[in-house]
Amino acid sequence: MTSKKNHSSLNSSTQSRRSFLKAGALITGTIIAGNFSGSLSKAADFINDESIDISVVKGDDYYRNTIKAVDALGGMNRFISKGSTAGLLINSRYNKPGTYVKPEIAIAALTMLLDAGVKKIISLERVAQSYWQLSPFSKKHMEKIKEIKQAEENFEEVSIKGAVALKKAEVIKEFLECDAYINIPIFKEHEGIRKTGNLKNLMGLTSYSTNRFFHFGSNASDWYSDPAFLSQCIADVNLIKKPSLCICDATEYIVTNGPFGPGEVVKSREIVAGVDRVAVDAYGAQILGYKPNDILPIKMAAQHGMGEIDLKKVKIKEIAA
Amino acid sequence: MKKLFLFLQLTAAYISAQDFSRFLPDSIEGWKAEGSAAIYTGEELYRLIDGGADIFNEYGFSRVLTRSYFDAEDRSISIEIYGMNDSAAAFGIFSLITFNTGHPIEFKCDAYAGDGYLLFQKGKYYISLSGSESTKAVQNALIKIGLLIEKNIEPAGKPLLVRKFDGLNYSRIAYIKGNLGVYNVTNLIFGKILRVEEGICLRIEGGMVTILKYNSDENAAASFVNLTRILQNQGTNKIIDSVRSSELFKDDESKYCRILQFLKFIIICTASDRNKISEITERIGDLLKR
Numbered sequence: 214m215t216s217k218k219n220h221s222s223l224n225s226s227t228q229s230r231r232s233f234l235k236a237g238a239l240i241t242g243t244i245i246a247g248n249f250s251g252s253l254s255k256a257a258d259f260i261n262d263e264s265i266d267i268s269v270v271k272g273d274d275y276y277r278n279t280i281k282a283v284d285a286l287g288g289m290n291r292f293i294s295k296g297s298t299a300g301l302l303i304n305s306r307y308n309k310p311g312t313y314v315k316p317e318i319a320i321a322a323l324t325m326l327l328d329a330g331v332k333k334i335i336s337l338e339r340v341a342q343s344y345w346q347l348s349p350f351s352k353k354h355m356e357k358i359k360e361i362k363q364a365e366e367n368f369e370e371v372s373i374k375g376a377v378a379l380k381k382a383e384v385i386k387e388f389l390e391c392d393a394y395i396n397i398p399i400f401k402e403h404e405g406i407r408k409t410g411n412l413k414n415l416m417g418l419t420s421y422s423t424n425r426f427f428h429f430g431s432n433a434s435d436w437y438s439d440p441a442f443l444s445q446c447i448a449d450v451n452l453i454k455k456p457s458l459c460i461c462d463a464t465e466y467i468v469t470n471g472p473f474g475p476g477e478v479v480k481s482r483e484i485v486a487g488v489d490r491v492a493v494d495a496y497g498a499q500i501l502g503y504k505p506n507d508i509l510p511i512k513m514a515a516q517h518g519m520g521e522i523d524l525k526k527v528k529i530k531e532i533a534a
Numbered sequence: 535m536k537k538l539f540l541f542l543q544l545t546a547a548y549i550s551a552q553d554f555s556r557f558l559p560d561s562i563e564g565w566k567a568e569g570s571a572a573i574y575t576g577e578e579l580y581r582l583i584d585g586g587a588d589i590f591n592e593y594g595f596s597r598v599l600t601r602s603y604f605d606a607e608d609r610s611i612s613i614e615i616y617g618m619n620d621s622a623a624a625f626g627i628f629s630l631i632t633f634n635t636g637h638p639i640e641f642k643c644d645a646y647a648g649d650g651y652l653l654f655q656k657g658k659y660y661i662s663l664s665g666s667e668s669t670k671a672v673q674n675a676l677i678k679i680g681l682l683i684e685k686n687i688e689p690a691g692k693p694l695l696v697r698k699f700d701g702l703n704y705s706r707i708a709y710i711k712g713n714l715g716v717y718n719v720t721n722l723i724f725g726k727i728l729r730v731e732e733g734i735c736l737r738i739e740g741g742m743v744t745i746l747k748y749n750s751d752e753n754a755a756a757s758f759v760n761l762t763r764i765l766q767n768q769g770t771n772k773i774i775d776s777v778r779s780s781e782l783f784k785d786d787e788s789k790y791c792r793i794l795q796f797l798k799f800i801i802i803c804t805a806s807d808r809n810k811i812s813e814i815t816e817r818i819g820d821l822l823k824r
Binding site (some may be wrong): 306307308309310311343346347348349352359403405406421434435436437438467469470472473474475476477 | 568581583584585586588589602604607608609610612631634635636638648649650653662664665666668710713714717718727729
């Protein structure tokens with residue numbers, strides 16, 4: 214089921230308070246990148262926590278550390294309004310070690326949303342019951358998990374203003390309709406584009422025919438023979454709607470045989486949170502040993518002006534677990 | 535007559551599904567299944583592994599049986615039994631996945647294990663077992679359960695192209711059935727290449743060898759021109775030796791790469807020792823002649 218609609222206005226729907234804070238953060242970040250980082254960093258902390266672009270919490274308690282990472286950015290209420298409909302985009306499709314977001318992280322996001330007083334929580338991509346069973350931790354939180362509504366697999370065709378390669382796409386209807394969405398990917402190796410994170414996660418919301426266009430729209434002979442076109446489509450689809458918050462799993466992830474694994478697992482035990490999806494993915498690229506500019510979707514999203522790729526201009530705060 | 539044919543087909547499919555499901559009973563080694571086993575066939579594979587389905591299809595995917603098991607402490611083990619079209623396809627997908635991951639273990643057939651998983655291949659099946667944690671208890675359970683599955687499967691031989699290299703000293707081998715496989719195992723070729731019929735990647739001491747087989751000598755020759763052009767255009771490589779159908783490159787990190795065409799084959803050998811490259815390409819040429 215598809216219908217045509219232009220959703221280019223969705224990108225300008227972010228709260229003005231947040232835009233103001235973001236602008237402030239960028240100025241602070243730019244100054245911090247200079248020679249005065251020590252004293253100004255302390256000054257920035259004193260002003261408010263919302264000046265942080267990326268928070269990183271390292272440790273073994275993934276549930277608590279997720280909450281700490283979001284609190285460091287100002288808490289969930291900063292990103293989601295009471296009574297709103299929130300979308301969750303959890304990378305939950307695979308079940309091999311290091312290929313899926315730890316259920317503890319998704320449950321922490323869910324808990325924070327419920328505490329923030331949202332009206333409705335929709336899982337934008339289908340999350341199977343077997344996903345929650347990957348962690349015994351889920352059992353204690355089944356009542357909360359039941360609060361999540363699954364999006365119907367109804368797609369709506371949208372025109373994408375400013376797109377270079379993907380001028381229109383069929384995306385899950387609830388993605389367009391929700392008031393805000395939280396992107397919850399895992400940083401891991403991904404065939405063809407080397408690394409997946411926030412930007413790539415949006416391919417979980419597009420129809421099969423749109424996904425085929427990502428791979429073959431340039432008349433490529435194989436699924437990954439035109440990584441530049443695929444990456445451009447990934448950057449373009451992200452123009453449809455900004456996430457209100459990105460919470461990324463860098464706890465245990467594969468560095469070979471991505472995305473499905475099994476592969477060589479690296480355990481960094483980090484939760485990474487931020488609003489700027491380009492900056493957060495650039496940070497993720499570094500974790501996986503890449504320069505952010507070497508990951509084409511990140512580079513192309515930065516060229517769209519979606520966020521900051523230069524991590525020297527980003528204020529990153531590591532918080533003790 | 536048509537109805538009878540349809541009935542026989544459905545009966546065969548039912549028996550076949552029953553037969554397939556016997557691999558995963560309701561409980562194994564004290565681990566209990568929750569829910570029934572699921573079978574995905576054809577395009578349904580995209581629902582199970584989405585971004586990973588294409589490579590299975592390149593090899594020749596038939597169906598997959600999956601089931602999850604739990605122990606008294608709520609730890610879980612997920613099992614996937616991939617039925618491929620033939621044993622070459624099963625060996626191919628298994629060799630590709632284990633080319634970059636896991637370590638070989640003592641088992642009844644070729645098997646690799648890593649943190650919380652066990653992979654093995656036998657006959658036309660590729661089997662993956664993964665645990666919710668990588669503790670010794672779970673790892674031991676994976677092996678015990680894996681052995682129970684293994685004994686129900688008939689063995690079969692490896693692809694002919696793989697058998698050609700039986701006497702060669704290598705640590706890993708990947709059998710390739712298409713270009714997606716080439717992109718998966720080698721970083722060397724990252725551009726548009728001509729469609730390969732089959733191929734081999736070998737990890738050798740201090741380097742790697744890729745052998746691509748085309749459907750004709752002419753296509754192999756065209757691929758040779760294309761690949762050498764890709765390497766030249768990378769900017770970091772210099773040609774230091776060139777004879778007919780063979781070029782030796784040196785990159786800015788002093789690593790060597792020889793590309794040569796031999797009948798329907800392209801051989802690409804990378805190593806930091808130039809003499810090693812000459813020695814190995816000569817040996818591979820001899821093995822391919824057989």
